[in-house]
Amino acid sequence: MISPKVITHWWQGILAPSIAGVLVVALFVGGVSSYFIRQSLSDREQKQAIRRLTEALETVQSTASIAAFTHDAQLASEVVEGLMRTSDILMVKIETDGKILAQDMRSLKAPSANARLTSDMGIAVHQSSLSKPLVSPFNKTETIGHIILQPDWLMIESRVRQNVQQTLWLLLAEMVAVLLSVAAVMLFFVLRPIKEISDRLHHAAPETGAQIDIPEGHEKTEIGRLVGDVNSITNRLVMLLAHEREIQKQREIAQKKYQNLFDHATSGIFVADKTGRLDSFNPAFSELVWHAYVSQDKDPNLFDAAWQAPEKIKSLFVLALRQETAGRVSTDDFLLRGRRGDERWLSISLASLGDGSLQGTVTDVTARKQEEIQARRLAGMDALTGLANRQGLMEVLSRRTVGDVKKRPFAVLMINLDGFGQINESMGLPVGDDVLKVVADRIRAFIQGDDYSARIGGDEFVLVLEDKFACDAFDHQLRDFFVVLQQPYRMAVPDAVRVISIQASAGVAFYAADSSQGVDAHELLRHAELALMTARSAGGHTYRFFEPQLLVAAEHRRRIEDDLKQALEDGSLYLGFQPIVDLTSGTVVGAESLIRWVHPTRGMVSPDIFIPLAEEVGLISEIGLLVLEKACQVVSQWRAKAQPLYVSINVSALQIPNALPPATIISALARHGLPPDALAIEITEGVLMGNVSVAQTWMTQLGEAGLRVYLDDFGTGYSSLSYLKRFPLNAVKIDKSFIHDLAEDSNDKALVNAIVTMAKSLSLDVIAEGVESAEHLSILREMGCRFGQGFLFSPAVQAHLFEETVKDIEQRLAAMPVPW
């Protein structure tokens, strides 16, 4: 137990240095103090000697004075002898009147006593003798001689030396005593207890918590406290050791648990460095990544497995290492391709361990991945036609327009079926759906290779033509496709086969890989849509190509929209009134109200432009209400002047039924105190072609309330005679295109004649629009057309000019050379 190093030589212990230290200090102090003692002693002794001798001199002074006064040598000798008895005195001499009265001198031991004395003493010695003047006993002012005394400095010095020696011996003795006692104290009170403690410590076993006894007599000393502290540290150490052992044990258990988890986990677990070299992995891992790839050599690497895209795993590694400090887990899915063409999706989660290596878990997510792919496919697909839906289309378009990869040019074709709504309405949704399926089939037959097709709305299709576009005769192919698309559709309806003819419009936009950079999917679709709108506004069943001007026009329209909204608010929309004349009597019976818009910068804007716009952007409802209100105001003014005129207002299909409900019209009339015949409603054939029952109900309600309903623009559309029968109409207005060439075109004439005749037979009034000449007037009168309007009478005028206009018309007509 005792190591040899522990035993030290006595000169290495505490005792020797302390004693040496005390010795050095003592020697130094002794040396210095002996010097000073010697100095002060000799000084004191010298002074004492001088004082003593002076006293002695003073004692004998009076006697010496008497001896000197009387020149009594004997007496003087007595005095001298008396003084010489003092051993410190070397010589005494009494002088009077310049003569020596008495003198005595001690014989010197060495001839150069005084010289030696000086060197021995080391201090300045009074070589001079003591001298006292002798005065006359009877006259103190008279000096009669001197008594001179030479001290024996040698004697004094020897006494000083003796004293010094004694003192130094005493000092030395003291020092020795102190040294001995220091040594003894050190030995007994410090070294021995320490030795004892040391011995006990050597033999103690601290891990057992053994306590060391306090050396006897040291219960309350520092030694005792030291032992106490050592004991308490031992106790703490024992506790700490126990704690450590406990932790160690738990750690082992935990280790064992984790080892089991590692070995038996169904997820693959691995630790790899940044190059993918695998440090460790569990059986599940090697199974998941197809063992053979990983462990075929001694240095298995994760990247060596049959990944479809190993570089993606590498980038995940880089990402995970970068997120080292964030402590986050990076996860991604990777495809593994087997030898026999089988696939497996593995999700790898990586977490950096902080030392450049990564810990990862691998799970098989093939099932989930397949579901996802399926779901994505479904999400991007139109269930009815099997084509892509809008979402799928946008993905494809985005992919083909965005990114750095060199793109091929392609065309986007947006197709809209004209009047598809009527098919749904008239034949039912199943037939409509069947038609759509057939359309999809025809589209599928057309496209090829990487071309792509989607249905993005009820009857809206989009084709992305890439391979097709690359063909030489793209234009021809497109035209042929359009012909095919519009061929009659044979649909099986219950009990029969119906042949349905469907027209289609289309807009085509191009994506040129080099020049169209920055055009994204949405813009491309917008281009196609604009082209489609152009095709539709050109009457449909055709296609148009996108041109940059379309964008300008669209922008133009958008501005007009904004301005229109503004106009509704600031009242720059107003009504013009075109008189309607009774052709038989030549009197004005009413007026058609026509909305007018004077744009602040563009001037007059045609309703043909802004009304469709208003319909598109939903402003038509507000415009309709404005028109109703203004018309009522004007009629009530006329009626107030006892002019039984009426005003007709135009109502578009979009206003029926909710934007302008019959109740609103009726309540407006009531508010202005007008009878129902003060207002007529003009509708177009488009209203009748929409939702038939809704239109019918709307019109019936108005008719029942006493309002008249006119069918506007008759002859331009389908002009189905059945409409005239089915709907509660009061009059038809013959379109001005028929009237225009009435005089020249016999066909028109016949047509108009037929309409008039037919209307009469159906007891409908007829109003001819666009009556521009007296010739028109006379022909219409011959035909028996009752009413007319047109520039012959007057254009639309503002309300405040109307009264005057009426007078003017009636005067002019009256002046005409015709029989009224």
Place this chain on the structure above:
Amino acid sequence: MCFRLCLTLCFDAMVNKLLRQFIFVTMMLFSAGHAWADLVIVTSEATGISTLSKEDVINIYLGRYRRLPNALPALPIDMAESSEIKKKFYWRLVGKTLAEINSYWSRLIFSGQTQPPAVLNSSEDAIMRIHRVPGTIGYIERGNHSKLDKRLVVVFELGE
């Protein structure tokens, strides 16, 4: 020894002081009662001197010199111890009491060669000695002297 010597000296000084005061008082009383006569130092014509200084008188009477200024041996004569004139003489000469004078002499007599002046019992004896031995000097009261002897030479007057 030193201590004792010191004590003795102190004691001497005390006694001296007291005594001096006492004498002073008695003298004052005395002089108030009697007419005061001057002391004079006289010698015979044969001595050959006509005057002495006070220092001469002191030196001669207190044993310093044994010769007169004219080299004749000086023979001073003292009065009896108890005599009033002796007391007066020393007091006036050196301002010391007889005790002090005695102490002075005792030191000389005890170990030295010097002897005090010869003592005579009366002024008459003194005058006789003065006449008989030239060089002899003595002190007497003036009154007596002028009445008794014209041959005496006054060499020094010791006034108050």
